[in-house]
Amino acid sequence: MVNRLLGSAALFAKPLRLLAPLLLLGLMASLVPARAQDRRQNAPGAFDFYVLSLxxxxxxxxxxxxxxxxxxxxxxxxxxFSFVVHGLWPQYESGYPEYCAQPSPRLPRNIMVSMLDLMPAPGLIYNEWDKHGTCSGLPAKAxxxxxxxxxxxxxxxxxxLSLSDTRTVAPAAVEDAFVKANPGLTNAGVAVTCNRTRLSEVRICLSKELQFRACDEVxxxxxxxxxxxxxxxxGG
Incomplete structure (x- = not known):
């Protein structure tokens, strides 16, 4: 009886040993297209819309x-400063590209300086160009x-525009205020983000032509x- 059981186990084990390499090959095949797709997605200029992050x-x-x-x-x-520009980010309908040119073209210092009124941090400006600007398909100045x-x-x-005291707000109310102040913007095209206790950013979705649009994932x-x-x- 024991010998018969051992023989049956051996019969089952052999197909499993043959099947394992096939399963591994199938897994590898499923991963290769995904990696190739990621490489294509990081092509400069190949994106669906922008997110302006304030x-x-x-x-x-x-x-x-x-x-x-x-x-x-x-x-x-x-x-x-009140609201400042964090960045203008190329986006896909799902996900986003980043670092589309490595190494990225050097950002001229005069362009960085020209943006300090909107983005008051040199390091931020350089980083935004490397991470997001290179994915826009535009030269730095443009x-x-x-x-x-x-x-x-x-x-x-x-x-x-100017808060002299700390204010407690509902994120939804901030979103509504931006929608009211900007005709054509809808709640489906703006997202307010936060950390554990503070309001962080207002993110507004724009077409490549800088028109308001919806963006479900954002x-x-x-x-x-x-x-x-x-x-x-x-100082407010």
């Missing part, structure tokens, strides 16, 4: 201060001109908290 500067500076680095930041030690045009197309609600990444705080504008 960072609430006082929140960033409060976090930098907690890390002990706030005083060293141009953004946090100079003139007061990419940053596009950032300026995108920012000019957005009206900041008056209640957020919208679904919005802050889910009922309330967050907005630290005051320094």
């Amino acid at each position: 960072s609430w500067s006082p929140s960033y500076c409060a976090e930098a201060e907690e890390r002990g680095s706030g005083g060293r930041s141009q953004q946090c030690s100079g003139r007061p 990419y940053f001109e596009t950032i300026r045009k995108a920012r000019a197309a957005i009206k900041i609600p008056e209640e957020f 919208d679904h990444q919005a802050c889910r908290r009922d309330e967050v705080t907005m630290p005051p504008v320094r």
